[in-house]
Amino acid sequence: MAAASTLLRSSFFSSPLNTQYSQSNPSHCPTSNFRPIKAAASSSPESSSSSAASAPPPPIKHRRPTNENIREEARRQNTSSHNFSAKYVPFNADASSTESYSLDEIVYRSRSGGLLDVQHDMDALKKFDGEYWRSLFDSRVGKTTWPYGSGVWSKKEWVLPEIDSDDIVSAFEGNSNLFWAERFGKQFLGMNDLWVKHCGISHTGSFKDLGMTVLVSQVNRLRKMKRPVVGVGCASTGDTSAALSAYCASAGIPSIVFLPANRISIAQLVQPIANGAFVLSIDTDFDGCMQMIREVTAELPIYLANSLNSLRLEGQKTAAIEILQQFDWEVPDWVIVPGGNLGNIYAFYKGFHMCKELGLVDRLPRLVCAQAANANPLYLHYKSGWKDFKAIKANTTFASAIQIGDPVSIDRAVYALKNCNGIVEEATEEELMDATAQADSTGMFICPHTGVALTALIKLRNSGVIGPTDRTVVVSTAHGLKFTQSKIDYHSGAIKDMNCRYANPPVQVKADFGSVMDVLKKYLLSQESKF
Numbered sequence: 001m002a003a004a005s006t007l008l009r010s011s012f013f014s015s016p017l018n019t020q021y022s023q024s025n026p027s028h029c030p031t032s033n034f035r036p037i038k039a040a041a042s043s044s045p046e047s048s049s050s051s052a053a054s055a056p057p058p059p060i061k062h063r064r065p066t067n068e069n070i071r072e073e074a075r076r077q078n079t080s081s082h083n084f085s086a087k088y089v090p091f092n093a094d095a096s097s098t099e100s101y102s103l104d105e106i107v108y109r110s111r112s113g114g115l116l117d118v119q120h121d122m123d124a125l126k127k128f129d130g131e132y133w134r135s136l137f138d139s140r141v142g143k144t145t146w147p148y149g150s151g152v153w154s155k156k157e158w159v160l161p162e163i164d165s166d167d168i169v170s171a172f173e174g175n176s177n178l179f180w181a182e183r184f185g186k187q188f189l190g191m192n193d194l195w196v197k198h199c200g201i202s203h204t205g206s207f208k209d210l211g212m213t214v215l216v217s218q219v220n221r222l223r224k225m226k227r228p229v230v231g232v233g234c235a236s237t238g239d240t241s242a243a244l245s246a247y248c249a250s251a252g253i254p255s256i257v258f259l260p261a262n263r264i265s266i267a268q269l270v271q272p273i274a275n276g277a278f279v280l281s282i283d284t285d286f287d288g289c290m291q292m293i294r295e296v297t298a299e300l301p302i303y304l305a306n307s308l309n310s311l312r313l314e315g316q317k318t319a320a321i322e323i324l325q326q327f328d329w330e331v332p333d334w335v336i337v338p339g340g341n342l343g344n345i346y347a348f349y350k351g352f353h354m355c356k357e358l359g360l361v362d363r364l365p366r367l368v369c370a371q372a373a374n375a376n377p378l379y380l381h382y383k384s385g386w387k388d389f390k391a392i393k394a395n396t397t398f399a400s401a402i403q404i405g406d407p408v409s410i411d412r413a414v415y416a417l418k419n420c421n422g423i424v425e426e427a428t429e430e431e432l433m434d435a436t437a438q439a440d441s442t443g444m445f446i447c448p449h450t451g452v453a454l455t456a457l458i459k460l461r462n463s464g465v466i467g468p469t470d471r472t473v474v475v476s477t478a479h480g481l482k483f484t485q486s487k488i489d490y491h492s493g494a495i496k497d498m499n500c501r502y503a504n505p506p507v508q509v510k511a512d513f514g515s516v517m518d519v520l521k522k523y524l525l526s527q528e529s530k531f
């Protein structure tokens with residue numbers, strides 16, 4: 001907590017600144033009362049359900065009774081079943097492997113110690129064609145129907161098909177803005193089709209909400225099943241802990257967070273504190289905290305909430321599906337994702353890959369994983385031609401949430417990148433802070449991690465790898481408001497060995513009309529020359 005007060009004091013801007021129901025409407029109640037709207041022309045639906053029209057019927061607007069809430073409404077409508085299921089399997093296991101675990105087991109690693117993956121019954125999902133899934137997902141956007149009003153749970157059949165909607169803990173996360181970066185693209189890159197997926201404009205200010213709703217919902221289910229889960233814990237660089245504590249608080253589940261002392265922003269630190277988590281500030285870096293939480297969760301009935309737990313990635317992959325949906329199911333050429341513990345780059349790959357496999361789209365975008373040069377183990381691995389991976393000691397970076405030297409999902413990331421002809425780039429501190437300031441100067445307010453991703457874009461654009469008309473999506477992973485101290489440092493020009501080329505410090509002016517007029521005239525003249 002000492003760090004908190006020090007950081008708070010260090011701000012340089014000391015002064016200024018109702019009653020029928022649609023039982024057949026898929027947007028209301030798709031898995032309950034589930035039936036295929038249109039079977040794939042070549043496929044045979046599993047049930048005797050009628051294969052009806054080629055698209056979902058138009059939504060019928062009816063209100064639920066005034067004395068019924070949306071969870072109760074979903075409970076009442078939950079009358080029938082479907083055949084979708086998912087289980088844990090060893091990640092990238094060979095076809096002969098029979099090892100698998102129910103999602104109701106508490107298991108994070110395969111028998112050999114490797115990563116796990118959530119494997120869906122793709123044959124059951126394939127009984128419905130791409131058009132069916134596109135229409136179903138589209139029909140749920142922007143509604144308040146429990147739980148489909150969430151961008152994550154609008155894809156429930158592909159996420160956690162078997163969970164009862166009653167067990168879901170959701171803040172209607174997802175459905176985040178896909179921002180057309182018109183001015184940034186034109187002014188700095190000569191691009192006309194550049195987009196920023198604002199995953200950070202979310203309940204707790206980062207993309208972690210997408211995965212945490214899934215994990216905490218499953219924990220909620222396990223606790224109702226009387227499984228031994230006393231609390232949920234994570235190691236964090238700030239965003240995972242914020243999301244975990246919020247979702248746990250919402251469900252009344254204890255959360256425990258391990259934070260590297262003095263290495264996360266105040267805005268991030270205050271989130272678990274405010275949400276009532278048990279916060280341990282540990283004198284080590286994130287990798288040290290991660291090691292510690294793995295040991296602790298092996299000993300105590302604390303459920304592990306980091307992305308080592310593959311449940312998280314099931315939620316995070318919906319951001320990829322959402323991007324396709326927002327482009328009316330057209331595939332962008334590039335998607336650039338900042339990487340730290342490396343779960344998210346795989347989650348994006350998995351989302352895109354499922355859409356291709358299930359016929360919603362016909363190809364994958366190329367993925368770029370962007371790392372801070374001060375914390376770049378994946379980049380070094382990529383540059384070595386994917387030779388032996390070596391964990392590193394990560395150095396301090398303004399992109400503090402990705403200051404990670406020993407990423408748990410290294411194998412997942414390499415798999416994803418190899419399978420989509422992906423690229424890894426890096427950004428120096430100066431590059432990432434300049435890119436952040438440039439983006440902010442065009443009306444965004446991004447976090448330094450998004451600055452890392454934008455730097456990768458700038459480099460790939462300058463080298464001609466990304467063309468001027470390539471449709472490109474930069475994934476913004478956290479809200480800029482969580483990282484104001486880095487912006488204050490930059491705009492005050494107070495960063496050692498950094499030019500801060502785009503700094504825009506406030507002008508100190510005396511409180512008299514003449515002085516104000518003088519500085520304003522000077523400013524307006526300087527603007528005139530720009531037109």
Ligand SMILES: Cc1ncc(COP(=O)(O)O)c(C=O)c1O
Nearest residue numbers: 339340341342343344401477478
């Ligand atoms: C803001 C932000 N951006 C990017 C990342 C990197 O995501 P991942 O760890 O899944 O690579 C994280 C967390 O690690 C984060 O908090």
Ligand SMILES: N[C@@H](CCOP(=O)(O)O)C(=O)O
Nearest residue numbers: 236237238239240306307341
């Ligand atoms: N940036 C993360 C680091 C931990 O990543 P996770 O996805 O494995 O939980 C954070 O915010 O803690």
